[in-house]
Amino acid sequence: MPTLRSLLIATATVKVSVLAYAMWEAKQYRLRRVTVPVLAPGAEPLRVLHISDLHLTPSQQGKAAWVRRLAALRPDFVVNTGDNLAHPDAVDTALSALDPLLDTPGVFVNGSNDYYGPVWKNPARYLLPDSGGRVFGDPLPWKDLCQGFTNRGWSDLNNRSVDMKVRSQQILAVGTDDAHLDLDDYSEISVPDTPADVLRLGVTHAPYRRVIDAMSHDHLDVIFAGHTHGGQLCIPGLGALVTNCDLPVSQAKGLHRRDDNGWLHVSAGLGTSPTAPVRFACPPEATLLTLVPLDHTDFLP
Numbered sequence: 072m073p074t075l076r077s078l079l080i081a082t083a084t085v086k087v088s089v090l091a092y093a094m095w096e097a098k099q100y101r102l103r104r105v106t107v108p109v110l111a112p113g114a115e116p117l118r119v120l121h122i123s124d125l126h127l128t129p130s131q132q133g134k135a136a137w138v139r140r141l142a143a144l145r146p147d148f149v150v151n152t153g154d155n156l157a158h159p160d161a162v163d164t165a166l167s168a169l170d171p172l173l174d175t176p177g178v179f180v181n182g183s184n185d186y187y188g189p190v191w192k193n194p195a196r197y198l199l200p201d202s203g204g205r206v207f208g209d210p211l212p213w214k215d216l217c218q219g220f221t222n223r224g225w226s227d228l229n230n231r232s233v234d235m236k237v238r239s240q241q242i243l244a245v246g247t248d249d250a251h252l253d254l255d256d257y258s259e260i261s262v263p264d265t266p267a268d269v270l271r272l273g274v275t276h277a278p279y280r281r282v283i284d285a286m287s288h289d290h291l292d293v294i295f296a297g298h299t300h301g302g303q304l305c306i307p308g309l310g311a312l313v314t315n316c317d318l319p320v321s322q323a324k325g326l327h328r329r330d331d332n333g334w335l336h337v338s339a340g341l342g343t344s345p346t347a348p349v350r351f352a353c354p355p356e357a358t359l360l361t362l363v364p365l366d367h368t369d370f371l372p
């Protein structure tokens with residue numbers, strides 16, 4: 072019969088082992104690949120690299136090196152859905168990590184963690200419903216990061232839209248500022264009608280339904296978002312328990328068909344808050360989406 076002491080030791084051993092595993096998984100970066108049939112018939116495929124939620128600190132050189140190597144994929148277009156920073160001195164680290172990708176056409180929006188540094192929170196709070204209350208850390212130099220991106224040609228989509236041409240594909244890209252901080256103002260954005268062969272993209276950090284619904288109303292073909300961390304602490308075989316917004320947990324990460332027939336792609340992101348450097352059954356990821364014509368026959372969502 073086990074003694075109380077042996078039960079306590081066994082319980083503590085399991086807890087330490089799970090914690091050690093979750094800290095290890097948080098550094099197991101991987102690339103996910105998906106194909107999206109969304110372009111006009113006859114259009115050339117377009118390879119879009121979606122990066123999100125780096126939450127970088129100056130000491131995270133391993134993550135920065137992994138991100139730098141993504142340039143070897145030679146994407147046509149980069150979408151960055153925010154939460155790049157997690158430290159007041161991390162702008163140079165973020166710009167260095169993304170440096171080889173900044174020569175590729177790209178767009179970005181900010182997340183709450185680009186504006187404010189991390190603060191310690193009870194980890195259990197992450198698994199509870201969002202009360203709407205926000206605890207802010209120190210302000211971060213987000214303007215320097217945005218300037219670094221725009222200096223190299225990436226377009227700032229915080230409550231803005233932009234027309235661009237990537238290879239032979241005409242694109243209308245529409246973005247909002249962070250909805251988790253109520254900084255989104257879709258009414259500020261001009262979203263024109265476009266010819267059928269124009270690719271209409273939406274970009275936002277936190278995929279609150281008010282943003283997704285507004286973008287769907289404007290018939291955006293693919294909406295990109297981050298913020299959820301894929302649930303971060305998931306149940307194997309079951310998935311995410313939370314999305315940290317009002318998006319259903321079934322859409323916490325991955326490619327999803329919207330009710331209006333467009334697509335929503337949610338990145339599980341590459342980082343975590345430094346105050347909770349753990350992931351379980353939800354490894355950090357970037358995604359390479361190959362956009363192909365609607366009449367393309369062999370795709371796997």
Ligand SMILES: [Fe+2]
Nearest residue numbers: 124154184298
């Ligand atoms: Fe994040």
